[in-house]
Every structure is written in C-alpha cells, then in structure tokens.
Amino acid sequence: xxxxxxxxxxxxxxxxxxxxxxxxxxxxxxxxxxxxxxxxxxxxxxxxxxxxxxxxxxxxxxxxxxxxxxxxxxxxxxxxxxxxxxxxxxxxxxxxxxxxxxxxxxxxxxxxxxxxxxxxxxxxxxxxxxxxxxxxxxxxxxxxxxxxxxxxxxxxxxxxxxxxxxxxxxxxxxxxxxxxxxxxxxxxxxxxxxxxxxxxxxxxxxxxxxxxxxxxxxxxxxxxxxxxxxxxxxxxxxxxxxxxxxx
Amino acid sequence: xxxxxxxxxxxxxxxxxxxxxxxxxxxxxxxxxxxxxxxxxxxxxxxxxxxxxxxxxxxxxxxxxxxxxxxxxxxxxxxxxxxxxxxxxxxxxxxxxxxxxxxxxxxxxxxxxxxxxxxxxxxxxxxxxxxxxxxxxxxxxxxxxxxxxxxxxxxxxxxxxxxxxxxxxxxxxxxxxxxxxxxxxxxxxxxxxxxxxxxxxxxxxxxxxxxxxxxxxxxxxxxxxxxxx
Numbered sequence: 263x264x265x266x267x268x269x270x271x272x273x274x275x276x277x278x279x280x281x282x283x284x285x286x287x288x289x290x291x292x293x294x295x296x297x298x299x300x301x302x303x304x305x306x307x308x309x310x311x312x313x314x315x316x317x318x319x320x321x322x323x324x325x326x327x328x329x330x331x332x333x334x335x336x337x338x339x340x341x342x343x344x345x346x347x348x349x350x351x352x353x354x355x356x357x358x359x360x361x362x363x364x365x366x367x368x369x370x371x372x373x374x375x376x377x378x379x380x381x382x383x384x385x386x387x388x389x390x391x392x393x394x395x396x397x398x399x400x401x402x403x404x405x406x407x408x409x410x411x412x413x414x415x416x417x418x419x420x421x422x423x424x425x426x427x428x429x430x431x432x433x434x435x436x437x438x439x440x441x442x443x444x445x446x447x448x449x450x451x452x453x454x455x456x457x458x459x460x461x462x463x464x465x466x467x468x469x470x471x472x473x474x475x476x477x478x479x480x481x482x483x484x485x486x487x488x489x490x491x492x493x494x495x496x497x498x499x500x501x502x503x504x505x506x507x508x509x
Numbered sequence: 510x511x512x513x514x515x516x517x518x519x520x521x522x523x524x525x526x527x528x529x530x531x532x533x534x535x536x537x538x539x540x541x542x543x544x545x546x547x548x549x550x551x552x553x554x555x556x557x558x559x560x561x562x563x564x565x566x567x568x569x570x571x572x573x574x575x576x577x578x579x580x581x582x583x584x585x586x587x588x589x590x591x592x593x594x595x596x597x598x599x600x601x602x603x604x605x606x607x608x609x610x611x612x613x614x615x616x617x618x619x620x621x622x623x624x625x626x627x628x629x630x631x632x633x634x635x636x637x638x639x640x641x642x643x644x645x646x647x648x649x650x651x652x653x654x655x656x657x658x659x660x661x662x663x664x665x666x667x668x669x670x671x672x673x674x675x676x677x678x679x680x681x682x683x684x685x686x687x688x689x690x691x692x693x694x695x696x697x698x699x700x701x702x703x704x705x706x707x708x709x710x711x712x713x714x715x716x717x718x719x720x721x722x723x724x725x726x727x728x729x730x731x732x733x734x735x736x737x738x
Binding site: 308311313334335337338342344346347348349350351352353362365366394396410420 | 616618619621622623624625626627628629632637640641643714715716717
C-alpha cells in the first residue's frame with residue numbers, strides 16, 4: 263500500500279505542481295493517474311521512488327515513511343517503466359532487462375538467465391536477446407521496458423505513460439498483455455496516462471487530476487462514469503467518450 | 510631507394526620514437542578532458558572559462574612553448590618531457606570541447622531512466638553517460654591523434670627526434686628523398702593510428718555501428734544522417 267499524506271510540491275521556479283494531496287494506493291491493484299499536461303500526475307508518480315521529493319507532507323510505503331530511505335536503494339526495489347522505453351542504447355536486450363539485478367549485485371549469468379525467462383513473460387521472441395534497443399520496433403522496446411521493470415521482482419511497478427509513443431494497434435496489444443501479466447503477477451501498479459480510455463481499461467481505480475495536482479476524483483472506472491464528482495470530471499471523460507470502451 | 514635501404518635502421522628507430530612520443534599526449538589529453546569536460550558542463554561560468562582557456566592554449570605556437578616549458582617545469586632543455594607536456598596541452602585544448610559536447614549530447618531521457626531504475630550518480634556517469642558519449646569522444650580523439658602525430662615532428666627543432674628529423678636534415682642537405690621519407694612516414698603513422706582508433710571503437714561500441722536495421726536512432730547517436738531505407 264502506498265499512502266500520500268498532505269503532499270505538496272512547489273518547484274524552484276515557483277510552480278505549485280501538487281497541493282495537499284491525500285491518496286491511498288491499494289496493494290496488488292492497478293491505480294491509474296490520469297489528467298492533462300500540467301496536472302502533476304508524473305510528478306506524483308516520481309515521488310513514489312524519490313525521483314522528486316515533496317516540499318511538504320509524507321509518502322508511506324507499507325507504513326514506512328520513504329523520506330527516511332536511501333533513494334538509490336529505494337529505486338532498485340521499485341520497478342519503473344517509462345515512455346520511449348528509456349532503455350540503455352549501449353546494452354543488449356538481455357542486459358537491459360538484467361539492469362536492476364546487476365545493480366543489486368546479482369551474478370551476470372544468473373541475471374541473464376532470469377532475463378531470458380522474463381522475455382517469455384512479456385511475449386518477446388528469444389532471438390531478440392542479443393539485439394540493441396535501436397534494432398527493435400517501438401512495441402518490442404516497450405516490452406523490454408516492462409520486462410526490465412519486473413526483473414528485480416518488485417512489489418511496486420511505476421509506469422509513466424509507457425504506451426504513449428506507440429501506434430494504436432500496438433498500444434492495444436500492449437494493454438492486453440499488461441492485463442494478462444497483472445493477472446499472473448498481481449503487482450501494485452501505478453500507471454500514468456493522459457488517455458481516459460486507457461485509464462478505464464487498465465485501472466482498478468482511477469485518480470483523475472486537475473491542473474496543479476489536485477485530485478478531482480478517485481474511484482473505480484464505473485464510479486467516475488456513473489457519478490462524476492463535478493463538471494471537470496464529466497468534461498474530461500466526455501472528451502474521450504466517442505471511443506470509450508465503457509460506453 | 511638506396512638511401513632508404515641504407516638508412517632503414519635510423520628510419521625505424523625514429524619511427525618508433527615518433528610513435529612513443531605521440532601516444533602519451535593523446536591518452537593524457539583525452540583522459541584529462543573527461544573530468545574537465547564534465548566540469549565545463551556543470552556550470553555556465555565554468556563552461557565559458559574552461560572552453561576559452563582551451564581555445565587560448567591551442568593558439569600558443571608550438572616552438573616557443575617547447576622552448577618555454579623547461580623553465581616552467583624545471584626540466585632539461587633536451588628532455589622529451591617538454592614535448593610530451595606541450596602536446597598534452599594541445600590535445601587537451603582540442604579534446605575539452607569535444608568531450609564536453611559529447612557528454613552534453615547524451616539523451617536526457619536515458620540518464621533519467623537510469624536514475625529511475627537505481628543508478629547512483631557515479632555509476633551512472635561511468636556506466637551510462639561516458640559510454641554513450643563514446644562515439645562523439647572518439648571522433649574528437651581521431652582529430653587529436655592526427656594533429657599530435659603531426660606536431661611531434663616540431664620537437665626535432667629542439668632536438669627531440671622523431672621522423673621530423675628527416676625533414677630538417679633533408680632540408681639542410683637539399684635532399685628531397687629524405688624529406689619525403691619524413692612526410693610519408695608521419696602520414697603512415699597517422700593513418701595507422703586512425704585505423705586502430707576506428708577498430709577500437711567498433712570493438713568497444715558495437716551498439717553504435719549503423720546497421721541496416723538500426724535506422725535513425727543509431728544514426729542520430731553517431732551524429733550522421735540516416736540513409737534512406
């Protein structure tokens with residue numbers, strides 16, 4: 263369980279990105295942060311692995327305040343998948359997947375063997391193991407990114423618009439694949455997107471943010487759809503409505 | 510031709526000396542450019558100051574520098590160290606900007622992602638930023654290598670001999686063959702160094718080789734335009 267208590271973030275340039283956020287993210291479920299640019303969703307996500315530290319308030323993982331944890335060790339214990347995969351261009355697919363176990367001091371052989379298993383989990387052709395990221399398609403890169411996020415078997419997986427840069431067909435494939443993986447592994451997934459359809463498809467609960475990191479509504483997709491808290495929420499949902507899968 | 514055969518021993522000895530004089534400045538200049546290049550990128554002020562100093566250093570004529578260095582370093586006038594230090598200064602002056610630009614050109618998304626998965630600062634520099642800056646740094650080293658091999662010859666004027674000896678001697682004796690031996694020998698060394706650097710780049714950075722499948726991403730990394738596929 264991840265808990266935000268009265269979390270605010272003001273950047274050095276004065277922008278208030280998050281203000282007074284209280285939020286509970288339940289374990290072993292998918293929570294989707296959705297909102298337009300400037301809604302602070304990525305900033306809030308990055309606070310969970312201390313890529314960004316809050317200006318005030320605290321964040322707890324399973325009851326422990328992460329403010330007292332060493333950031334680098336914390337990050338190695340949390341999976342992270344980002345847009346455009348964020349893979350290391352100079353490492354093979356296999357070594358990219360093995361990145362975190364290797365950082366944590368695993369033996370190269372063991373880490374690579376495990377990475378091979380993960381390639382199967384995310385549906386990657388084993389023949390791609392020795393390729394470099396630039397030699398893969400966008401969809402394949404994202405699969406490698408997901409495998410890397412899972413490699414150290416973290417409880418928490420943070421996904422920052424992971425499917426934002428692939429074409430709609432590949433995105434649909436990846437979404438289905440992620441649902442399958444989640445059914446098998448049951449991670450605590452925090453997923454950021456600006457696409458309300460994606461949020462409703464993947465989220466057990468959806469957190470919709472308005473400008474300035476203010477939580478507009480939190481609930482299951484059905485709740486947001488049936489009982490939007492205000493006009494902002496219904497407006498945001500309607501904007502994506504014609505294509506909505508819950509129509 | 511007869512002259513070359515008759516003097517082969519001396520040509521080989523000066524050729525080898527030429528190689529030994531060239532290598533340390535190339536290596537030292539490159540190595541020093543890494544921390545200084547990183548420092549240059551850190552602050553706006555340090556970048557301005559360091560890159561300006563680099564530019565000024567490169568503008569110092571080599572012969573006066575060779576002559577001046579013994580008094581600054583406390584070395585003897587014929588000490589090869591004078592030439593080594595002078596050439597290291599030139600190598601560094603050229604490499605500083607190349608390395609700073611190479612490090613600055615590393616994709617911010619990649620370093621961000623490395624941080625996100627748990628690279629600490631030090632490890633990220635050596636494991637991610639420096640390797641990714643490699644192709645651009647290598648391009649700089651190739652220029653420095655050629656320039657150093659050529660500048661080594663100037664040392665002959667102050668008695669630190671290399672293939673440059675043959676230009677001087679040949680000039681003084683009005684003997685073109687000997688001058689040509691010096692020039693061709695110097696060019697051969699420069700070309701061999703360049704080939705070795707390219708080969709080392711291929712071996713150390715296999716990911717940077719543009720392949721048919723690699724397409725634009727790799728090509729951009731190398732700073733060249735992708736071929737239309």
